[in-house]
Amino acid sequence: MTVDLGVYLSGLRLRNPTILASGILGDKAQLLRRASESGFGAVTTKSFTYNPREGYKTPIVAEVKAGLLNAVGLANPGYKMMRKIISEARINGVPIIVSLAGSNIDEFHRMAIYADESGADAVELNLSCPHVEKMGMEIGQDPNYVARLVGDIKGSITIPLFIKIGLTDNYMEVVGRALDKGADGVTAINTIRAMAIDIYAKKPILSNIYGGLSGPAIHPIAIRITYDLYSEYRATIIGTGGVEDCKDALEFILAGATAIGIGTSISKKGLNIAKDIVRGIRKYMENEGVKKLEDLIGYVHKN
Numbered sequence: 162m163t164v165d166l167g168v169y170l171s172g173l174r175l176r177n178p179t180i181l182a183s184g185i186l187g188d189k190a191q192l193l194r195r196a197s198e199s200g201f202g203a204v205t206t207k208s209f210t211y212n213p214r215e216g217y218k219t220p221i222v223a224e225v226k227a228g229l230l231n232a233v234g235l236a237n238p239g240y241k242m243m244r245k246i247i248s249e250a251r252i253n254g255v256p257i258i259v260s261l262a263g264s265n266i267d268e269f270h271r272m273a274i275y276a277d278e279s280g281a282d283a284v285e286l287n288l289s290c291p292h293v294e295k296m297g298m299e300i301g302q303d304p305n306y307v308a309r310l311v312g313d314i315k316g317s318i319t320i321p322l323f324i325k326i327g328l329t330d331n332y333m334e335v336v337g338r339a340l341d342k343g344a345d346g347v348t349a350i351n352t353i354r355a356m357a358i359d360i361y362a363k364k365p366i367l368s369n370i371y372g373g374l375s376g377p378a379i380h381p382i383a384i385r386i387t388y389d390l391y392s393e394y395r396a397t398i399i400g401t402g403g404v405e406d407c408k409d410a411l412e413f414i415l416a417g418a419t420a421i422g423i424g425t426s427i428s429k430k431g432l433n434i435a436k437d438i439v440r441g442i443r444k445y446m447e448n449e450g451v452k453k454l455e456d457l458i459g460y461v462h463k464n
């Protein structure tokens with residue numbers, strides 16, 4: 162049986178549902194290109210900020226139980242570098258999603274227009290960085306702000322717009338308002354604010370004290386959020402959080418995700434993880450007699 166793993170993500174055709182999550186490989190074009198060549202269906206850039214940022218002092222990463230804690234501090238060369246990075250990273254047929262982290266609506270607006278003009282295939286607004294003040298969670302929790310932001314940008318760009326949310330009390334309201342204003346989809350979820358302590362030094366491990374938790378520990382939370390968003394809005398979702406194998410990816414798809422973001426597990430398994438996951442999904446579809454992956458999106462809601 163031939164099976165079709167391609168999906169339409171708000172108008173973007175992906176050869177398979179795997180997407181390199183933002184930030185995990187840093188900001189180098191070469192690495193984005195390698196991810197595309199390794200079989201990812203699409204790649205997301207590191208979040209660009211308006212001005213270049215050096216990020217925090219080390220230690221910026223710590224391994225914790227069932228995951229990774231990071232506080233990189235949105236280190237990136239500033240949004241003007243995106244044009245060069247996009248052109249160097251591009252390989253045919255693999256969309257590039259540009260992630261943006263502005264500190265106000267004007268910055269987001271300018272960067273989104275620049276991304277569109279620079280050849281990005283979509284923009285993802287990072288509204289959920291858990292460790293940089295005024296550039297993430299604070300703005301992502303304010304439904305009025307998010308509605309204004311999305312409405313403002315949507316009228317000025319021609320490419321799909323995604324918002325990236327984290328774990329907040331009011332994510333349902335925030336996403337509802339963003340979708341009303343024309344957001345094309347949601348990336349769920351970003352890392353979750355957390356911390357770890359060195360018991361011998363008797364102080365927090367990360368220089369920033371707090372970091373964002375990613376990896377298997379957050380997977381069931383991301384599944385729940387995906388399920389809720391699909392149930393309420395039939396939203397287009399990039400399910401992200403703790404995907405290590407095809408079972409994790411399929412869980413997201415059945416919950417309602419159209420595509421799957423993959424981050425932390427790349428540090429353990431390398432870039433071939435995309436191919437491995439695609440192979441596993443193909444086998445599952447053959448065994449289950451499913452011809453089109455799109456038929457599985459949100460399937461649990463049918464039961």
Ligand SMILES: Cc1cc2nc3c(=O)[nH]c(=O)nc-3n(C[C@H](O)[C@H](O)[C@H](O)COP(=O)(O)O)c2cc1C
Pocket residue numbers: 182183184185207208229231233235260287325350351352374375376377379401402403404422423424425426
């Ligand atoms: C080292 C590191 C850097 C990250 N940088 C960004 C970033 O710049 N922008 C963003 O939206 N998410 C960033 N993330 C979050 C990931 O894109 C992803 O949402 C999160 O890690 C959950 O997926 P995972 O469990 O597969 O890693 C980063 C995650 C890690 C581990």
